[in-house]
Amino acid sequence: MADPLGxxxxxxxxxxxxxxxxxxxSLFRIALASIALCQILFSRxxxxxxxxxxxxxxxxxxxxxxxxxxxxxxxxxxVDASFExxxxxxxxxxxxxxxxLIGCLxxLASIALxxxxxxxxxANSAITNGGDWLLAAGLFLLAxxxxxxxxxxxAKLWRKLGRPLDRVVEPWSMRLAQVQLCLIYTFSALHxxxxxxxxxxxxxxxxxxxxxxxxxxxxxxxxLVARFPWFARLPLWLSAPATWATLAxxxxxxxxxxxxxxxxxxxxxxxxxHVGILITMEIGHFSLTVLSFYLLFLPESWLPACYHxxxxxxxxxxxxxxxxxxxxx
Amino acid sequence: MSSLGEQNKIEDKAKLSKLARCMLCxxxxxxxxxxxxxxxxxFALTLANLRSLEIEKGTLQGDRFExxxxxxxxxxxxxxxxxxxxMYAPNVPDExxxxxxxxSFNDGSQLVLRSSSEPDLLNADASNASxxxxxxxxxxxxxxxxxxxxxxxxxxxxxxAASGKPSIHAWVRHRLAQHLRAMPSDAQRITRIExxxxxxxxxxxxxxxxxxxxxxGFDYAPADDPLWSGPLLPALSNLGSDQDG
Numbered sequence: 001m002a003d004p005l006g007x008x009x010x011x012x013x014x015x016x017x018x019x020x021x022x023x024x025x026s027l028f029r030i031a032l033a034s035i036a037l038c039q040i041l042f043s044r045x046x047x048x049x050x051x052x053x054x055x056x057x058x059x060x061x062x063x064x065x066x067x068x069x070x071x072x073x074x075x076x077x078x079v080d081a082s083f084e085x086x087x088x089x090x091x092x093x094x095x096x097x098x099x100x101l102i103g104c105l106x107x108l109a110s111i112a113l114x115x116x117x118x119x120x121x122x123a124n125s126a127i128t129n130g131g132d133w134l135l136a137a138g139l140f141l142l143a144x145x146x147x148x149x150x151x152x153x154x155a156k157l158w159r160k161l162g163r164p165l166d167r168v169v170e171p172w173s174m175r176l177a178q179v180q181l182c183l184i185y186t187f188s189a190l191h192x193x194x195x196x197x198x199x200x201x202x203x204x205x206x207x208x209x210x211x212x213x214x215x216x217x218x219x220x221x222x223x224l225v226a227r228f229p230w231f232a233r234l235p236l237w238l239s240a241p242a243t244w245a246t247l248a249x250x251x252x253x254x255x256x257x258x259x260x261x262x263x264x265x266x267x268x269x270x271x272x273x274h275v276g277i278l279i280t281m282e283i284g285h286f287s288l289t290v291l292s293f294y295l296l297f298l299p300e301s302w303l304p305a306c307y308h309x310x311x312x313x314x315x316x317x318x319x320x321x322x323x324x325x326x327x328x329x
Numbered sequence: 330m331s332s333l334g335e336q337n338k339i340e341d342k343a344k345l346s347k348l349a350r351c352m353l354c355x356x357x358x359x360x361x362x363x364x365x366x367x368x369x370x371x372f373a374l375t376l377a378n379l380r381s382l383e384i385e386k387g388t389l390q391g392d393r394f395e396x397x398x399x400x401x402x403x404x405x406x407x408x409x410x411x412x413x414x415x416m417y418a419p420n421v422p423d424e425x426x427x428x429x430x431x432x433s434f435n436d437g438s439q440l441v442l443r444s445s446s447e448p449d450l451l452n453a454d455a456s457n458a459s460x461x462x463x464x465x466x467x468x469x470x471x472x473x474x475x476x477x478x479x480x481x482x483x484x485x486x487x488x489x490a491a492s493g494k495p496s497i498h499a500w501v502r503h504r505l506a507q508h509l510r511a512m513p514s515d516a517q518r519i520t521r522i523e524x525x526x527x528x529x530x531x532x533x534x535x536x537x538x539x540x541x542x543x544x545x546g547f548d549y550a551p552a553d554d555p556l557w558s559g560p561l562l563p564a565l566s567n568l569g570s571d572q573d574g
Contacts, residue, residue, distance in 0.1 A: 016367065043482060051482065055558050056506040058486050060499035072407040118409045126489040126496040127482040130416060137410035172367050179371050184414045187378040191418035209420045218421040221532035223448055224484055229474040232532035282477035282484075283416075 022149030031292035103152020131286030182254035189250035213240025
């Protein structure tokens with residue numbers, strides 16, 4: 001009798017246990033480290049006196065205290081940390097992100113960056129945005145990833161020592177990051193739809209800005225966020241399709257990206273949407289950070305041929321080994 | 330001799346198989362631990378997201394839901410993966426709020442200090458108190474467009490401060506100190522510092538964003554603020570002691 005759950009089991013096993021090539025993880029590492037390094041070097045450090053000093057700066061110690069007393073929020077910096085201590089943490093984060101970028105002491109650097117970056121976020125959370133929190137979540141996942149197999153000093157050193165790092169790695173940490181992105185889209189759409197949208201519609205009330213197709217036009221009319229005046233108050237015939245397409249994309253992303261045949265369409269649509277947001281709205285590095293997560297979804301066929309070759313050769317040998325094991329047992 | 334060698338071989342084999350079994354066990358245990366962690370992490374992220382939706386908040390069921398999901402939200406905070414992806418949801422606001430400072434001087438004149446996030450007024454002197462008149466003509470309340478490249482952190486702070494959170498005091502200190510560095514002589518003349526919140530309507534059919542209103546805020550007294558490190562404001566202190574008297 002055929003096992004009805006057999007197919008699902010095989011699929012789950014493949015998804016969470018089948019070894020993958022480490023290239024995508026290395027690209028993810030480079031992308032997140034670059035974003036963190038640029039943010040620290042070009043935004044946080046030059047404005048450190050304004051952002052992190054209570055002496056004429058924008059630091060409100062009472063705010064930091066009330067924030068950290070809730071849930072399990074933590075920081076390596078004490079609530080009453082001096083400006084010099086925060087500045088030292090910024091420099092530590094910059095060094096850690098530079099090391100991570102070049103893949104030197106990668107695991108240590110990723111853990112150090114996660115700790116330092118998280119501490120900086122809570123030093124003055126009033127200046128943070130969604131992109132910062134997403135970057136922090138990405139750095140946590142990066143600390144779990146074997147992301148030093150390509151483009152890293154570590155890989156070069158181990159090769160010189162005669163013990164090259166295995167480029168085929170376990171996939172679970174990458175899957176967690178992929179799940180995180182799917183959850184972001186799904187719940188972002190659910191937030192936009194609101195739990196009572198259909199109920200309100202049935203009772204003849206307004207369906208809200210997203211269902212009625214005005215949201216994209218309205219967000220581009222926000223003078224504090226939109227970069228250019230040209231798109232403010234788009235005509236409804238242009239704004240409505242963009243609004244509904246955004247909703248449809250966010251709702252369907254987890255399903256569309258899951259199937260290998262539709263994955264590339266999901267990625268192309270997502271890239272178009274985030275590049276559009278990046279061009280039209282000043283929301284910091286949010287779009288770039290989301291696009292970094294896209295690197296983890298890159299189909300095998302999109303990876304450069306040389307790396308693809310390395311991967312397939314390696315995986316073939318692993319499969320042969322496992323087949324031999326099964327035969328012998 | 331040969332039997333002794335065979336015995337050693339068998340012992341070595343037994344030792345090896347014991348080691349191999351231990352390694353296999355450790356590998357299996359590692360696999361189980363990773364699987365458990367993955368399950369927990371995905372489950373916690375999902376519940377933390379559901380929590381942020383705040384379905385049926387306020388009802389008994391909602392309260393129970395919040396209690397049940399508390400450990401999951403705590404975990405996501407612990408690993409700095411807080412889940413709240415509600416940008417421009419459920420509706421897109423058509424107004425924004427920013428803080429301003431209104432200084433009164435001993436000669437009766439007034440000065441408005443604005444945040445760096447606020448666009449420039451097209452047809453009015455932004456530093457003049459009359460620019461805060463909600464009855465001014467539509468053209469006087471119009472904002473010029475400001476092209477936005479960078480400055481997100483400061484804008485987030487200004488919006489945060491305008492929402493009445495403790496950070497408003499940090500902004501007042503910062504903005505006042507900034508002004509007094511540029512105009513040190515004003516320190517002798519200030520008699521009142523009022524922090525207010527202004528409302529800006531987003532671009533409408535006319536193609537412009539507009540100043541809508543400045544609500545009543547609070548009076549800031551540097552003498553009462555232990556974190557104020559700027560110059561003394563004698564006129565303000567005198568006024569305070571007169572009032573006390």
